[in-house]
Amino acid sequence: MTSARWPRGFRTSSELISPVWKQLLSFYPAPNTSQDLNSNGLPDDYVIQRQVRNDRDNFDLKLTWQRSAAHNIWVKASMLKANVIDNFSLGFDNGSLGDTKIYVVGVGHTWTLASNLVLDGNIGMNRQDQSVTGPDFGQNLGQDKLGIPGTNGNATRQSGLPDFDIPTAAFYPGTSNDYDIGTTPNWMPLFRHELNHFQAEFGSFGGVRGGFQFGGLTTAAPGYIPQVWNELAGLVLGQATVRQKDVQEIQMTGREMQYGLYINDHWNAGRKLTLNLGLRFEMYPLMHRKDSGIERLDYSTYTVLLGGRGDVPEDVGIHLKKFYVAPRLGATYRVNDDTVLRAGYGRTFNPLPWSRPLRGSFPYDIFFNQTADQYSAFPVATGIPPVPVPDLSTGHVKLPPNTFMRSPNPDDVNRATIQQMNIAIERRLPGDISVDVAYVHTRTDGGYADLNVNYSEPGLGQAGRKFFSVAGTTDIWDWGSRTKSRYHALQVALNRPFKNGLLLKGAYTLSRAQNETDEDGWTTLMYSNPIVRDKNFALSGYDRTHVFQLGWVYELPFAKQSKSVLGSIVKNWQLNGIGAIYSGTPFSITGSNPTLNCPGCGNGSFILINVQGDPSPSGTPGSATVPWYDKSLFSQPTGLDRNGFGTSLRNQFRTPAVWNVDMGLFRSFPMGRLKPEIRIEAQNVFNHTNWGRPNLTFTSPLFMTYQPTAAHQFNTNWGTGTHERTVQIGLRLEF
Numbered sequence: 001m002t003s004a005r006w007p008r009g010f011r012t013s014s015e016l017i018s019p020v021w022k023q024l025l026s027f028y029p030a031p032n033t034s035q036d037l038n039s040n041g042l043p044d045d046y047v048i049q050r051q052v053r054n055d056r057d058n059f060d061l062k063l064t065w066q067r068s069a070a071h072n073i074w075v076k077a078s079m080l081k082a083n084v085i086d087n088f089s090l091g092f093d094n095g096s097l098g099d100t101k102i103y104v105v106g107v108g109h110t111w112t113l114a115s116n117l118v119l120d121g122n123i124g125m126n127r128q129d130q131s132v133t134g135p136d137f138g139q140n141l142g143q144d145k146l147g148i149p150g151t152n153g154n155a156t157r158q159s160g161l162p163d164f165d166i167p168t169a170a171f172y173p174g175t176s177n178d179y180d181i182g183t184t185p186n187w188m189p190l191f192r193h194e195l196n197h198f199q200a201e202f203g204s205f206g207g208v209r210g211g212f213q214f215g216g217l218t219t220a221a222p223g224y225i226p227q228v229w230n231e232l233a234g235l236v237l238g239q240a241t242v243r244q245k246d247v248q249e250i251q252m253t254g255r256e257m258q259y260g261l262y263i264n265d266h267w268n269a270g271r272k273l274t275l276n277l278g279l280r281f282e283m284y285p286l287m288h289r290k291d292s293g294i295e296r297l298d299y300s301t302y303t304v305l306l307g308g309r310g311d312v313p314e315d316v317g318i319h320l321k322k323f324y325v326a327p328r329l330g331a332t333y334r335v336n337d338d339t340v341l342r343a344g345y346g347r348t349f350n351p352l353p354w355s356r357p358l359r360g361s362f363p364y365d366i367f368f369n370q371t372a373d374q375y376s377a378f379p380v381a382t383g384i385p386p387v388p389v390p391d392l393s394t395g396h397v398k399l400p401p402n403t404f405m406r407s408p409n410p411d412d413v414n415r416a417t418i419q420q421m422n423i424a425i426e427r428r429l430p431g432d433i434s435v436d437v438a439y440v441h442t443r444t445d446g447g448y449a450d451l452n453v454n455y456s457e458p459g460l461g462q463a464g465r466k467f468f469s470v471a472g473t474t475d476i477w478d479w480g481s482r483t484k485s486r487y488h489a490l491q492v493a494l495n496r497p498f499k500n501g502l503l504l505k506g507a508y509t510l511s512r513a514q515n516e517t518d519e520d521g522w523t524t525l526m527y528s529n530p531i532v533r534d535k536n537f538a539l540s541g542y543d544r545t546h547v548f549q550l551g552w553v554y555e556l557p558f559a560k561q562s563k564s565v566l567g568s569i570v571k572n573w574q575l576n577g578i579g580a581i582y583s584g585t586p587f588s589i590t591g592s593n594p595t596l597n598c599p600g601c602g603n604g605s606f607i608l609i610n611v612q613g614d615p616s617p618s619g620t621p622g623s624a625t626v627p628w629y630d631k632s633l634f635s636q637p638t639g640l641d642r643n644g645f646g647t648s649l650r651n652q653f654r655t656p657a658v659w660n661v662d663m664g665l666f667r668s669f670p671m672g673r674l675k676p677e678i679r680i681e682a683q684n685v686f687n688h689t690n691w692g693r694p695n696l697t698f699t700s701p702l703f704m705t706y707q708p709t710a711a712h713q714f715n716t717n718w719g720t721g722t723h724e725r726t727v728q729i730g731l732r733l734e735f
Contacts, residue, residue, distance in 0.1 A: 018238025020146050020380050024164065027091040027141075050095065053085040070112040078104040092135035101129045136160040142210055150245060150384030151210035163211030163244075164235060207246035207367065210384050215241035217594060218377045225592045225636060227699060239377035247366040247387045253290035254355025259283040264328070272335075278328035280348075284415060286320050287354040294318070294358065297407035299453070302470040303396050304362060304405070310395030321414040324349045338428040342438075343421075350416035350520065352448060357479060357521040358408060363392055367404040371473040373462050374597050402472035406450060409480030416446035416481060416520075433504070436493040447483035449517050450524040452476065455600035457529070458640040462599055475600055477524060484537065485515035494550075501555035509547040513540040526650055529601040531642050538650040539586045546657075547582040572670070577663035577685075584655030589648060589696050593637045596644045608646030609698055610635045619704070621656035621691040622711065627704035628694045629653065636698065658690045675734040680727065687725035 031045040062076040084098035108122030142151025142162040151162045214234035216226025218241055234241065264278040287294055293307020293314025307314040330344040361367075368387045372378055390397045399405060424438030454476040456464035462473045489511035496504035516536040517523045525536050553576040559567035591609035612633045619628040637646040664681040692710050695702040 012233075012236070017236055018380060020148065020238050021236050023146050027161070029091065046090065050088045051085075052095070053083070055084075056080065056082040071109065073107070073109040075107045076105070078102075087134075089135050094135040096132055096134045097137075098132045099130070101127075103127045103129075134160055148210070148380060148383045150386065153208060153247075155208075158208040160209045162209050163207070165213055165231075207244060208248060210245040211243070212240035212378075212380055213242035213244075214239070217241070217375050220375075220594075222375070222594070225594070225699060234377065238380040240380050241372045241377055243368075243370050243378050243384050245368045245384045245387055247368075247389060248364065249389055250360075250364050251290075252360030252364045254287060254353070254359055255290060256287045256353050256355055257285050258351065258353075272333055274332045276328075276330035276332075280326040280328065282324045282326065282349060282351075283322055284320075284324070284351075285322060286315055286318065287358065288314055294408070295361075295363070296410060297362075297399060297405050297476070299467075302399055302467065304399050304407075306363070306392055306395045306397065308395075309392055312395035316410070318408060318410045318413060324415065340426045341424070342426070343423040345419070345421045348418045348420070350418065350444075350447065352415075352521045354408075357448060358406070361406040362399060362403060363390060363397065366400075367474075368400075368402055369404045369474040370402040371462060371599060374594065399471070401470065402474045404474045404476070406477040406479050409478050412480040412482065413448075414446060414481050416444050416448070416483075418442065418444045431496070432499050433494065433496045436491075436495075438491045438493075440487070440489045440491055442485075442487040444483075444485045444515075446481035447485065447515075447517075448479065448481060448521045448523075449483045450477035450479050450603075451482060452524065452528040452600050452603065453478045455528045455602075456598050458531075458596050458598045458601070458644055461597045464598075465600055473599065483516040483520075483525070485513070485540070487511065487513045498553060501557055503553040504550070505552075506550035507548070511543070511545065511547070513543040514538060515540045518542060524603040526604065526606050527602045527645070529598065532601070532645050535645070535650060539652070541586060541651055543586055543651070545583040547580075549578065549580045549582075551578040552576060572668045574666040574668075575663070576666070577661060579659075579661040581657060581659035583657055584692075586651035586654050587693050587696070588650050589634070589653060589698065591637050591646045591648075591698065593639075593644050593646075595638065596640060598644075602645075606645065607637060608648045608650070610637045610643075610646055611648040611652070614652070617654070617656070622689060622706045624702075624705050624707070628656070628706070629704050631704050634698060634703075655693055656691045659688060660690070661685050661688075673735055677732045677734065679730045679732060681730070682725060682727045684723060684725045 029046060029048075033045065033047050034043045035047075037044045037047055057080070059079040060076075061078070062074065064072055064074040066072045080100070080102040082098070082100040084100070085095045086098070087096035088094075089096075104124070104126040106122060106124030108120065108124075110118065110120040112118050136159070138156060138159050139145070140152040140159050142148045142160075144152075146162070148162065152158045152160070214231045216228070216230030216234070218239045219230045219233040219237070220226040259282065261281040262278065263280075264276070267275045267277065269275050288307070292309055293312075294316055295304055295306045296316045296318065297304050305312050305316040307316045326347045326349060328344075328346045331342070333341040335341060366387055366389065368384065370378070370385075387403075388400060390400070420440075420442045422438055422440045424436055426434060426436040428434045452475045454465045454467045454471050454474065456462065456466075462468065465471065465473065467476060489509055491511075492508045494504060494506040496502065514537060516538075517525060518541045525533070527533050527536050553574065556570070556573040556575065558570040558573075560571055562568075562571060588605075589609040589611075590605040591607050593607050596607065615629055615633050617628050618630050619626040621628070637644055662681070662683045663685045664679060666677055666679050668675055668677040689711050691706060694704050694706050694710060697703060
């Protein structure tokens, strides 16, 4: 390790090694193997057999009463019960115990009142009850075994091993209720009324045992780019850069109602023109708790307002638009018997229930979150300071220092507007083939996301945070309507119905998807500081420039009517398959710039690598020697200006293209009323390996090269569903 306190080449004496670290090591077994069991090119340390258990029972019941020829009533009930033992943690003999119960009940009806009037409706409820306990559950390992003050607590749910950025178990008890009430009378024009009620009750206690993070700068000198061994050294010395603890004494609850009314008319405006006109009315009242209103942080006084308590109104001063009107328009124009033009426009509003992102910050989850200054640390042995539980009765609570909160913005929480438009032409071609070419555009303005308002400025460190004097070093997330996304696509579809033994169905899309964050609601912008906030808008993480898919079914035309021996061999064969090829997904490359020292200026790894120009991949997918991108184009960012955050963009780079072909060969043997059929099906018939991201650690000698674990066959994170070739043989009997 190298730093001002420990010169280069210094060997740490046993007196400096943290007693907590020594005790932690006693939880973990010694290595017992050096084989490469994961086939990732790296020797493994420890292997042990564990038996996973997954018992699941499903019960379903549905009854329908035909009250009359025009009216039927139905009722259904379902139950799922699952017991799981899995998620084993190193150092503990037992696995995590999961107990899940899900109940669903519903009743509904359909009543035909007239030839142009139908009344239907339904009401339903589902309850999800889940409890998961880790292998360390029931033992206060932080307090009793490691002797760390402030960890664990008096409640059993606070037991277990504190978080040291190593895999530990978790306890997630939770209950959630959802109610859906709908009633839908229909006629021409269509009229629809909807009522949705969301009721959520949550509990999540993963942080109540306390935890520590170990940054590499604790054991690094200024100007040095810390490596993973620096972080490990911080743990060995018991010098934490972050200490955290959750205190949860109040159950998280959420109550919401949503209303919708839809009117639609289908109008033949002429012999060739058909219009579809719709208008949707929606209402979204403000969310509240089971026994109180919502809460928010008043930034001017740094006081939390608790709705419905004391003299605080339930809406805590949030200015919310409740009523929305969304038009829908579609048009179809038949040019001639072979050509049709179509166009459409629709506006919708984000229906996201607030109960997820706002299910419970302070005071439902009192999250103590303290970060040390650069090159400084908190001794783990001193533990975590006591986390106070405030008096809530007045409705006005001063937010304690170093206590995290997510607060809705009182002036910017209206629901996002989503506009969708398209124009298409469909043409029938010779050979019974039809081609549809369309332009599709979607734009969203006002998506929900968090923005950290307690950010610093480059070079100012923790003391430069905007609310440092009252908030300390914690993040404060302002939740509001602030993101945008854009999607443009040229879409081509090819269709041939099954005729004369051949079916074709294909599609090609050339598209570009951009956004500020891939998620909505419970998500945080990557950049919070205004000098780089515009960099949030970039390629979406799910963008794929090219997507082509083709499916086919072909009955071989040989000797269909032949009764000869040769005819019996070559007839009744079918060849089918589906092929796909599409662009890889975008990714970012993290950089390091300790000089920037701008805590809170972004979320996660917000410092990216420097890159020259806008390079394209020049290597070979899967190569362990030839880099996927030219490594000479990259460098670490420097400076305190905008470029100090890195000159590359979010999601600027892309993984290799993906392609796959699945095929099937069927042979039927008609015998009167019986039709047995042998089926041979092969997935990934060419056994092609698709590759994900290369090594993205800039300081690694393997940077931009591939290891076996980057193959899709060994990593399911790429979402392609491709694996090594598999062949299935089956028998189907039709009668």
